[in-house]
Amino acid sequence: MEITKNQNKAVDDIVEMVVSVIGKGSREMDATEAISSTARLAGSFLFRSFGFNVADAKPGSAMLSEEANTKGPQLVQITHAVLQKFGVQIDNNKMSGSNRKRAESNFVDAIAQVQGPALEIMKKNDLSYEEMAQSAAIATAFIIQQSVNIAPEEGFGTAIYHYIEGTKTFPPEFSVVSEKPTNTKAPAKEATEPKGGSKPWWKFW
Known part of the structure; x- marks a missing residue:
């Protein structure tokens, strides 16, 4: 699977957007909430790529499908491959159900916050829903790699x-987009931040 230049551009925007929207621009953000936000986004946009037309489904309803069973694992594979590229090794012996820490936030509430800005990122980079889902999976790997206070296996789980x-969850509808573009960039660095550094101004804990 080849990731395009536009997909890579979207990765940076996704991470910045999650820090801004979910972390509310805080310098420190809970790693589980950050990882779950990008992972939910990846899964939800992949779900939208299936093109289901279900008139009476309610947001949050379970939607089991063969498409999810077939294409869903691709997100896991992308994240695993990117983690390896980052030098992060996942110990399969440490992978278990207990490592799959759930976000405290509700799916519908959480995805409603990020899907609108994510749609703008998708359109700006001329991506399909599936391509955007793949970018979000890469962003998820980046956040796992940056999360210093949790084990990689926990983040991956x-x-x-x-x-x-x-x-496998029916998402809420997109909100009406304002005529003014939504600012999905995180706030500028404080003056005390060293210039020219390669480290991000935020961190996940």
Whole structure:
């Protein structure tokens, strides 16, 4: 699977958006909420790529499908491959159900916060729902790699749980987009931040 230049551009925007929207621009953000947000986004946009037309489904309803069973694992594979590229090794012996930590936030409430800005990112980079889902899976790997206070296996397990949730849950409708573009960028760095550094101004804990 080849990731395009536009998909890579979207990855940066997704991470910044999650820090801004879910973390409310805080310098420190809960790792589980950050990982679950991008994983839910990846799963939910992949779900939208299936093109289901269900008139009476309510947001949050379980939607089991062969498409989710077939394409959902691709998100896991992308995240695992990117983690390996980052030098993060996942010990399969440490992977278990107990590592799949669930976010405290409700799926519908959480996805409603990020899906609108994510749609704008998708359109800006001329991506399909499936391509955007793949970008979100890469963003998930990046957040796992940056989360210093949790084991990689815990972060990966959390991502897997919320990928499944996203691909098998009916999402809410997109909100009406304002005429003014939504600012999905995180606040500027404080003056005390060293210039020219390669580290992000935020961290996940």
